[in-house]
Amino acid sequence: xxxxxxxxxxxxxxxxxxxxGIWIFLASEVMLFGALFSSYILLRVGAPEGYxxxxxxxxxxxxxxxxxxxxxxxxxVMAWASCKLNQFGKFxxxxxxxxxxxxxxxCIKSYEYHDKFxxxxxxxxxxxxxxxxxxxxxxxxxxxxxxxxxxxxxxDLYDLEVRKAPHHHEEITIPRNQIADMESYGPWHNTYLAIxxxxxGLHALHVIGGAIVIGFLWGPGxxxxxxxxxxxxxxxxxxGLFWHFVDLVWIFLFPVLYLI
Amino acid sequence: xxxxxHASLTQPIAGxxxxxxxxxxxxxxxxxxxYLYVFYALLFGTxxxxxxxxxxxxxxxxxxxxxxVIACGKASLVAGFFMHxxxxxxxxxxxxxFTACFFLGLMFLIISAYADFPRLTVTH
Numbered sequence: 001x002x003x004x005x006x007x008x009x010x011x012x013x014x015x016x017x018x019x020x021g022i023w024i025f026l027a028s029e030v031m032l033f034g035a036l037f038s039s040y041i042l043l044r045v046g047a048p049e050g051y052x053x054x055x056x057x058x059x060x061x062x063x064x065x066x067x068x069x070x071x072x073x074x075x076x077v078m079a080w081a082s083c084k085l086n087q088f089g090k091f092x093x094x095x096x097x098x099x100x101x102x103x104x105x106x107c108i109k110s111y112e113y114h115d116k117f118x119x120x121x122x123x124x125x126x127x128x129x130x131x132x133x134x135x136x137x138x139x140x141x142x143x144x145x146x147x148x149x150x151x152x153x154x155x156d157l158y159d160l161e162v163r164k165a166p167h168h169h170e171e172i173t174i175p176r177n178q179i180a181d182m183e184s185y186g187p188w189h190n191t192y193l194a195i196x197x198x199x200x201g202l203h204a205l206h207v208i209g210g211a212i213v214i215g216f217l218w219g220p221g222x223x224x225x226x227x228x229x230x231x232x233x234x235x236x237x238x239x240g241l242f243w244h245f246v247d248l249v250w251i252f253l254f255p256v257l258y259l260i
Numbered sequence: 261x262x263x264x265x266h267a268s269l270t271q272p273i274a275g276x277x278x279x280x281x282x283x284x285x286x287x288x289x290x291x292x293x294x295y296l297y298v299f300y301a302l303l304f305g306t307x308x309x310x311x312x313x314x315x316x317x318x319x320x321x322x323x324x325x326x327x328x329v330i331a332c333g334k335a336s337l338v339a340g341f342f343m344h345x346x347x348x349x350x351x352x353x354x355x356x357x358f359t360a361c362f363f364l365g366l367m368f369l370i371i372s373a374y375a376d377f378p379r380l381t382v383t384h
Contacts, residue, residue, distance in 0.1 A: 013349065013351045014349040014350075014351070015349050015351060015352070019352075020351065020352075020355075023352050023355055023356070024355065027355055027356070027358070027359040030359050030363055031359070031362060031363065031366065034363045034366050034367065035366060037367075038366055038367050038370040038371065039370070041367075041370070041371060042370055042371070042373075042374055045371075045374060046374065059310060059313075063306065063307075063310050066306050067303060067306060070299065070302045070303060070306065071299075073299075073302075073338065073342055074295060074296070074298075074299040074342075076342075077295050077342045078292065078295065081288060081291065081292050081295065084288055085280065085285065085288050085289075086280060240342075241343055244338055244339075244342045244343045245343075247338055247342075248335050248338050248339060251331050251334045251335050251338065252328075252331050252335065254306075254309070254331075255309055255313070255327035255328065255330070255331050256327075256328075259309065259310065259313035259323075259327055260313065260320075260323055260324045260327050
């Protein structure tokens with residue numbers, strides 16, 4: 001027995017069923033990200049004056065990732081339009097581009113995460129704070145080497161907008177017996193990084209999930225084109241709606257986390 | 261672009277497997293061109309967002325407002341054209357209206373909770 005309304009619209013809704021399904025799913029996604037965005041707002045307005053980080057993320061890298069995701073959105077919609085135009089070869093090319101762009105996005109995001117996990121704030125027993133990226137951190141060695149700077153007050157670390165005040169970084173060797181506390185810029189470091197990793201991590205999982213679905217439709221799933229091209233085109237539209245939603249979330253994440 | 265014109269794009273095209281009529285082909289080609297214009301607008305919007313963040317408006321709240329207004333504009337383009345919301349069925353609009361109500365309720369409850377301290381609580 002054939003599943004009804006997978007191609008042609010139901011008379012009462014005017015839509016094929018999968019389209020109603022994806023929009024209900026996207027509505028639940030809006031609530032999921034909405035809850036996290038509202039948490040972000042609460043954390044930000046609740047932070048004491050001068051203690052909400054600024055300039056901690058690399059704006060050019062974030063801009064490149066935004067352009068990558070926007071470009072993947074146009075290749076997705078072009079892949080769908082190619083199916084509508086009966087140009088299966090073009091569909092393959094456009095969706096291959098989408099997958100490559102998704103991979104590029106995840107690679108750039110991984111680089112940014114790596115940058116944070118190798119960035120340390122080291123509090124010394126004399127009260128000074130050394131801040132910078134790890135150069136050498138052998139647990140058996142007597143010292144830790146970072147590329148960074150010393151500050152007297154932790155507050156000096158919060159506004160790092162290089163465009164306003166470039167910081168001079170140098171290689172610093174710190175004996176282990178002088179270290180009181182040493183912590184990387186992971187999600188445990190402060191509330192800003194906790195919400196940053198939560199929001200971008202969840203978003204990255206969506207990118208990976210969407211790329212897997214697109215990869216399936218590009219590869220083994222594309223056999224459906226030979227037997228039922230309209231149904232296949234609808235599947236491309238559904239996966240495309242999800243992908244555009246992922247792009248849409250990033251459109252807000254980028255300015256909120258990187259720029260303001 | 262008329263709503264009717266765009267709506268027909270998301271509906272099955274008769275004889276898709278065997279070939280398109282000249283009219284359908286023309287119409288789809290027109291839509292592809294529009295998608296490209298939206299893409300260029302999104303790229304431009306991204307650059308404007310970054311550029312605007314460097315402008316000292318005097319009050320940081322203005323920078324936040326400008327960034328969010330541009331983001332809303334870009335999101336509208338993606339939702340309207342790439343997700344075809346410019347001409348969807350009423351059921352989808354109804355669903356999104358419910359979502360918007362719950363989303364605003366969520367925001368309102370959480371933000372209003374920020375000011376809801378017990379008496380004599382020491383705040384920053």
